[in-house]
Amino acid sequence: MTSPIDIEGGGTSVVVDGEQEPKTKPEEAKQLEGRSPGQLMWIRFKRDRTGVICAWVVLFYFTVSLLAPLIAKLYGKNPYTLYGVDPQHADAHPVLDDFGLPLGYFGGVSGDHWFGVEPQFGRDVFTMLLYGMRTSLYMALGVTVLLVVTGVIVGLIGGYFGGRTDYFLGRVTDFFLSFPQQLFFIAFMPVVTAFFVDPREETPTYFRALAILIVLWLLGWMPISRLVRSTVLSLREREFVEAAKVAGASPWRIVRKELLPNVVSPILIQFTYQLPSTILTIAFLSFAGVGFVEPTPDWGRMFATGADVAEQDPAFMFFPGVALVIFVLCFNLLGDSVRDALDPKSGR
Amino acid sequence: MKEDLVLPAPREAATDSPGEPLLQVEGLVKHFPVKGGFPIRRTVGAVQAVDGIDLSVHVGESFGLVGESGCGKSTTGRLITRLMEPTGGKISYRGKDITRASRKQLAPVRSEIQMIFQDPYSSLNPRQTVGKIISGPMEINGIEPEGGRDKRVRELLETVGLNPEHFNRFPHEFSGGQRQRIGVARALALNPKLIVADEPVSALDVSIQAQVVNLLQKVQKELGIAFLFIAHDLAVVRHFSQRVAVMYLGKIIEVGDRDSIYTRPRHPYTHALLSAVPEVNLGDGETGGRERIRLAGDVPSPINPPSGCRFRTRCWKAQDKCAAEEPPLIQISGNREGHLTACHFPEEPTIEARDEDIVLDPALAALEEAAAED
Ligand SMILES: Nc1ncnc2c1ncn2[C@@H]1O[C@H](COP(=O)(O)OP(=O)(O)OP(=O)(O)O)[C@@H](O)[C@H]1O
Ligand code: SF4
Ligand SMILES: [Mg+2]
Numbered sequence: 001m002t003s004p005i006d007i008e009g010g011g012t013s014v015v016v017d018g019e020q021e022p023k024t025k026p027e028e029a030k031q032l033e034g035r036s037p038g039q040l041m042w043i044r045f046k047r048d049r050t051g052v053i054c055a056w057v058v059l060f061y062f063t064v065s066l067l068a069p070l071i072a073k074l075y076g077k078n079p080y081t082l083y084g085v086d087p088q089h090a091d092a093h094p095v096l097d098d099f100g101l102p103l104g105y106f107g108g109v110s111g112d113h114w115f116g117v118e119p120q121f122g123r124d125v126f127t128m129l130l131y132g133m134r135t136s137l138y139m140a141l142g143v144t145v146l147l148v149v150t151g152v153i154v155g156l157i158g159g160y161f162g163g164r165t166d167y168f169l170g171r172v173t174d175f176f177l178s179f180p181q182q183l184f185f186i187a188f189m190p191v192v193t194a195f196f197v198d199p200r201e202e203t204p205t206y207f208r209a210l211a212i213l214i215v216l217w218l219l220g221w222m223p224i225s226r227l228v229r230s231t232v233l234s235l236r237e238r239e240f241v242e243a244a245k246v247a248g249a250s251p252w253r254i255v256r257k258e259l260l261p262n263v264v265s266p267i268l269i270q271f272t273y274q275l276p277s278t279i280l281t282i283a284f285l286s287f288a289g290v291g292f293v294e295p296t297p298d299w300g301r302m303f304a305t306g307a308d309v310a311e312q313d314p315a316f317m318f319f320p321g322v323a324l325v326i327f328v329l330c331f332n333l334l335g336d337s338v339r340d341a342l343d344p345k346s347g348r
Numbered sequence: 349m350k351e352d353l354v355l356p357a358p359r360e361a362a363t364d365s366p367g368e369p370l371l372q373v374e375g376l377v378k379h380f381p382v383k384g385g386f387p388i389r390r391t392v393g394a395v396q397a398v399d400g401i402d403l404s405v406h407v408g409e410s411f412g413l414v415g416e417s418g419c420g421k422s423t424t425g426r427l428i429t430r431l432m433e434p435t436g437g438k439i440s441y442r443g444k445d446i447t448r449a450s451r452k453q454l455a456p457v458r459s460e461i462q463m464i465f466q467d468p469y470s471s472l473n474p475r476q477t478v479g480k481i482i483s484g485p486m487e488i489n490g491i492e493p494e495g496g497r498d499k500r501v502r503e504l505l506e507t508v509g510l511n512p513e514h515f516n517r518f519p520h521e522f523s524g525g526q527r528q529r530i531g532v533a534r535a536l537a538l539n540p541k542l543i544v545a546d547e548p549v550s551a552l553d554v555s556i557q558a559q560v561v562n563l564l565q566k567v568q569k570e571l572g573i574a575f576l577f578i579a580h581d582l583a584v585v586r587h588f589s590q591r592v593a594v595m596y597l598g599k600i601i602e603v604g605d606r607d608s609i610y611t612r613p614r615h616p617y618t619h620a621l622l623s624a625v626p627e628v629n630l631g632d633g634e635t636g637g638r639e640r641i642r643l644a645g646d647v648p649s650p651i652n653p654p655s656g657c658r659f660r661t662r663c664w665k666a667q668d669k670c671a672a673e674e675p676p677l678i679q680i681s682g683n684r685e686g687h688l689t690a691c692h693f694p695e696e697p698t699i700e701a702r703d704e705d706i707v708l709d710p711a712l713a714a715l716e717e718a719a720a721e722d
Contacts, residue, residue: 037474120524173597192412239471240481246429247485248451248458261475 008059042264044341051337054330061327065134073128077113079297081132099312102218106315115319119309129320131297139209140278143216148271148279150221152263155228159239160255166229173222181219185281188215189290203298212291216281224270231263265342272335276328283324299324369404370441370542370574371428371461376437378423382651396650397423399598400437402677405542410568410575412589414582414621415549416647420598421578422466425544428576429463430454441542459489459538464545464564468527468552472519476532478505479515485537504533508563525556532563536571544576549584561588582621586610591686594618597650597658600677604687612697614680614689617659622699639699657692665693 035043045051064071072078085096097103102117109116115125118147127143156168192211197203244254279299284290286300287307294301299320306317353444367447379394398420405411415421426432428439430446441457459711462485465471472481482504483497493500502512508529519527528548535543545564549557568575579585585592586606594617595602602615613619623641643662648654657675660666669692677690682697 035521036477039519071617178623204577237465239465240473242426242431243465243471243531244484244488246432246458247488247538249488250451250457251482253488258473262473264475291413 041189045337045340046342048337050333051341054334054337057326057330058334061133062137064131065137068127068130068134071073071130075114075127077124077126077127079123080295081123083113083124083229083255085121096120097177098258102314102315106197106318109315116315118305119313119316125302125316125319127301128297129299129323132299132302132320133323135292135297136279136282139282140275143213143220143278143282144271144275146213146217147274148224148267150217151224151226151270152228152267154221156232156255156263158225158346159229160251160259162233162236165193167303168227169229173225176219177222179219184219185215186288186290189285205292208292208296212282214283216278220278221276224267224274227266227270228263231266232259234260269335269339272331272338276331279324301319319334325331350711353372361587365633370407370409370442371403371405371576372438372440372443373403373424373428374438375439376424376427376439377435378420378427378432380436380660393651396598398427398434399653401595401598401600403593403600403603404523405574407541408568408572408574409591410589412585412592413576413578413595414585414592415580415595417580418647418650419595420650421580421595422546424595425463425546425576425578430463431463455489459485459491460541462535462538462540462543464528464531464535464543464548466547466551468531471531472527474519477516477518478522481519481530482534482537484516486533489538491538500537506528506535507536507567508533510628523556524552525560526553526669528560532560532567536567536573539571540573542574542576544578546578547580548577552579557584564588567670581624582610594621597647597653599658599690601659601679601690602688604684608684608687608703611699612681612684612687613699614665614694614697615659615691619695619699650690657690665695667693 017217077083096117096119101119102122104110104116106116113124113126115129117124118128154169154173158166189211192215193203193207196211197207241254241258244258249258282291283298283300283303286298287304291300292298302320303317306320309316376398377396377400378398379396381387381391382393382395384392401424403411403413413421413424423432424704427434430449434447437447438445438653441461444457446454446457453537472478476484476615479498479501482501485491486493486500488495498515501515505512505515510526510529514522518532522530528551531548548564550559552560561584564575564577567573575588577585577588582592582594589606591603591605592609593600594609594616595601602609602613602618609618610622613622614682619639620641620643623639636690645662647717648658654661655671656673657663657666657670660670663670673692675690675692677688679685680689680691680694
């Protein structure tokens, strides 16, 4: 049994001997409840301090970006107001000098603007980052969920039914895999947009989001489908699937009850690796100018701006950059911990 | 029903189960296509895993199917439980042809034919509790036993010698032998009439094998379930089966009641298999040693089996006729009724030692000679 990801469940094989059982004390009666592979995984995960810390950090990011409007309200700024240009603010509290660069130290960090202000327009970096993270994280979450669901469905069907179905799905997968992804994103995004929206009109923001979603989804589900397929291929040969067939189970029941629970761990692992890379891809798209456009706050575009002004105002890049590095690092470490917890035998 | 021509049932089995056999297999064939060629893959040959076998299992009978690794035993078992589509032949259960029955058509028969698998580590879903595993078949077939499924699960666990309170545990919390007991409980859940046990103990530790075999024997006797017991040597089957069939390269080469096979074998291959069983003579009160036969080489490839008698490449009695003509599986003179052998030049019906051991392996022969000289 050399499946890519071991499906056996727990590494700790707690062998319980039927004969020795009477020795257990009555108070341990509750202990008779077996611990499922899932529960064992949870116990192992909780023991992994890096994993737990990273999980909290990641959770923190998601909460903060979800609460972005609320935080911005309490903080009293928003990411749209041009604090450096709008006379209403600029006259009372000037934040930019005559060259459009932030006044003060480190990109204009002050009690009013915690992370400084943007050069030229004087927008508040803190709220831009909050809102930008919100856009990116939840976009990435949506894309990743779509990818995983599609990949799992295609992989399960191909793997379980095999034969012609598998052959056909395999060629479709190959076809989509053959696109040069990064290039294609840049080239295809305007096409998708133009396909639905008259180029002379302003593209609505929700539609940009949809276009990003569609393109990333179409070009991203294949690795997961392949992984699920190969896992299912090895599971299908397992005798417990045959046992279900002998009992008369329908293919649907076998997929649902016998196969799916066993591909959850590889899917979960893949999910934790996929999400940060999707965030980076979305950031890349905005950076390349085919993602979200002004004035929608976006994490990736902050880097584009940052790169433009890097020589005059290197501090601008600092906060979004650090935030991104911490997030991606933590999420990847979290992914490692999840993998170790799910699959202790493959450990280091 | 009139006596079945292909494979008459032995006396004793016939007496306690009058009428037609529970399971009747005729000319069963399974060929796996071998694909090859580039760039267009096409069928270039076939693995003749099972090539025309006949057998019948009667109500409550335990039938042993023995043969070397790769001779098609598991394939036979999987064909009978309809996990695989046969290439040819006929399988009937209680006189009803189930050879090509679809899943829906099979439904009424499904619960009566169950299977116990070889590998206790892969036969239980690691993500399901023991209770779920055992009640699964009941759930699938919509069976609601008296007192509920949970009660039935506990009963079954008790029957197979496990703590009934363990229904909430997961397979990884059990040892190999215990897992196999869970597999037995699952097979019993539907009150089957026939259980195909595919090498149920060969993956287990020797010390545990006996326990599980005893359990199966108990189950078979007490519940009157017929067994098709698959094994790769004659030792395990001996204590278990009333009738035994010996398979070689997809064919049954000898079949008969236990006594005939163990004490009056006729086919050279059966002789060879018996001589490899260490305990076969214990307590039989036989004087003198047993014959010793060592087979040379490997089993030939089932893709391209030898012409005529498939055993001829390893047989010490092979003659030209063996290559030209396939020996039919018949009752040869001197055999008891129901004892069929497929051989042109059968051996004497004895397992007494010969004047000279048959050692077909030249290397082995040289070694033994050297050892004898010392
Ligand atoms: N799904 C399959 N596809 C192709 N060939 C197969 C398949 N299953 C079995 N075979 C081949 O059929 C032959 C018989 O296999 P089978 O598993 O029935 O042997 P066996 O007698 O059960 O052996 P063992 O004692 O090792 O379990 C073997 O040569 C095997 O390689
Ligand atoms: S038929 Fe010939 S080759 Fe086959 S077992 Fe008998 S003697 Fe040997
Ligand atoms: Mg086998």
